[in-house]
Amino acid sequence: AQRVTQPEKLLSVFKGAPVELKCNYSYSGSPELFWYVQYSRQRLQLLLRHISRESIKGFTADLNKGETSFHLKKPFAQEEDSAMYYCALSDAGGTSYGKLTFGQGTILTVHP
């Protein structure tokens, strides 16, 4: 079974400060990790995925298999980054054909 843990339900920072949203996972196979973002009253959108190793809107995330973590980081937070962030893990094999398991989410608030 796979599990995704986001230990912080709420995270507040000031504009321009660095931000790190934590995500830890447990999975017996080879995981595919994602970050999804949900802005106020909008649908979930893919922010980034570990296999592409890209930076989106200044956010990066590195998969650390040793620590089973996939923390999301941004060096300088902006007010428009305020949103709910979900870390998610994909079961690439087995019988569930890629369903996503989500963490509980972290509400990021960036104060001016």
Next chain:
Amino acid sequence: DSGVTQTPKHLITATGQRVTLRCSPRSGDLSVYWYQQSLDQGLQFLIHYYNGEERAKGNILERFSAQQFPDLHSELNLSSLELGDSALYFCASSARLAGSRGANVLTFGAGSRLTVL
């Protein structure tokens, strides 16, 4: 617009009633996933269909059922509704082939907000 369409956007009903939520996946996507988002439970996977067949079940109650039709749209049926069923129900679709490896990117709809009074 993500290409995944969900109707209705909002629905208010009473306990004991039955509702049907509808989802049209992105053009060409064969996989449809249903998720329930509530304040206390977060995002919970309910069920996954691929090309008309059920592929995986999550925390879906027996009072809930779903199906995917030949035109690939999907419906989630919620019956004997309880107050605790009030939530945002998301549908997501994926182009990924069943059983294949590679990043499985889900595209989400805007959700159907169900309020049970």
